[in-house]
Amino acid sequence: MASLPICPFEVARRREIVVRESALAKPGFAGCLVRGGDNFGILYSPHIQNEGFIRFTIAHELGHYFLDGHPDIIFRNGQSQHFSRMGFGKKESHEKEADFFASGLLMPEHLFRPAMVEAGVGFLAVQALSLLCRASLLATAIRYATYSDDPVAVIVSSGSVIDYCVSSDCMKGRSWRWNIGGERLPTQSSTLAFNQNPEDGVESTSTLDAWFEGAPAIEIVEHVTFLGSYGKTLTILHSEEALPDPDDDDAQDLPEDE
Ligand SMILES: [Zn+2]
Missing domain, CATH: 3.30.450 (Beta-Lactamase)
Known part of the structure; x- marks a missing residue:
């Protein structure tokens, strides 16, 4: 049975998706899913210093890989790369779906809820859960509020x-x-x-x-x-x-x- 933390690198590896830090350092760029024929890769920004954020970015790109219809949307018009922007705020629906997928992958409800019981309340709980899940503070806080x-x-x-x-x-x-x-x-x-x-x-x-x-x-x-x-x-x-x-x-x- 799976336990926390869930490793998105491992999930990618099992699908033979290569994950690399990108050489591209564009402001606002978080990561992208790349396709070459039937092969997929994930690149993430060298600007991201925060481990939780890197893991979330990879989980988000995995969302574009796994979710129904996503490859069709993001690789429309023959594009071979899809860039995802930082942050949660106002986004297109498939970006929100990928964020939601990422939260669920890193902090699945059946593991997160029992961990919440142990973690206490408020900010200290969010901090403890963020360390446990190795997820960013923001993504963890949103998950905490949800449950x-x-x-x-x-x-x-x-x-x-x-x-x-x-x-x-x-x-x-x-x-x-x-x-x-x-x-x-x-x-x-x-x-x-x-x-x-x-x-x-x-x-x-x-x-x-x-x-x-x-x-x-x-x-x-x-x-x-x-x-x-x-x-x-x-x-x-x-x-x-x-x-x-x-x-x-x-x-x-x-x-x-x-
Ligand atoms: Zn995206």
Whole structure:
């Protein structure tokens, strides 16, 4: 039976896919899948210093190799190379599918969930799981939010702007909004303080409604980390308090005369 960490190099080797560091050092280039006839290879950027990120890039390219329809899309028009860009944010659907495949390959649910039980909570859990899976902090944080039963939000930002956010299931389907319109960081957040001065605020406590308008004022821990590999900030919001049912949310929204 497989155990953590899963090695994407080994998965590639078993398929006779050659994996090499590329000589190409283009900004934003993470990796690519290369085809020559029936042979496939994977190249990754020499700029990537972070082991977890290299492994994720290889797993992502393996997604393009394994997923139905991907080779047709990425090698359309007779191209022999497919380049993948860095980061999770806004992407085409087949890029998102490859990211999702990569997370599932490196952190399969049936191994990741039991490991979460051992890992504790919040940022420390993400850090421990990232070491265990040898996956990047960001990819691990997203996986952690996906499977956590607690209120967890993983936010990537730069300056005052939120690039994207992945939250745990219990936070989904709520009638909340970002507290600052236009997807900006709350003015009092440690994340904003950190983005303005990286000496400031690494971990602090506040309440969920400081981030989301309409959310209950449950206590949250906000942990801020710099993602050196692509120059953005990772914030993990975590609470050990349970949220009220979404149905109770709706009840509050009903007009009083009903
Ligand atoms: Zn790709």
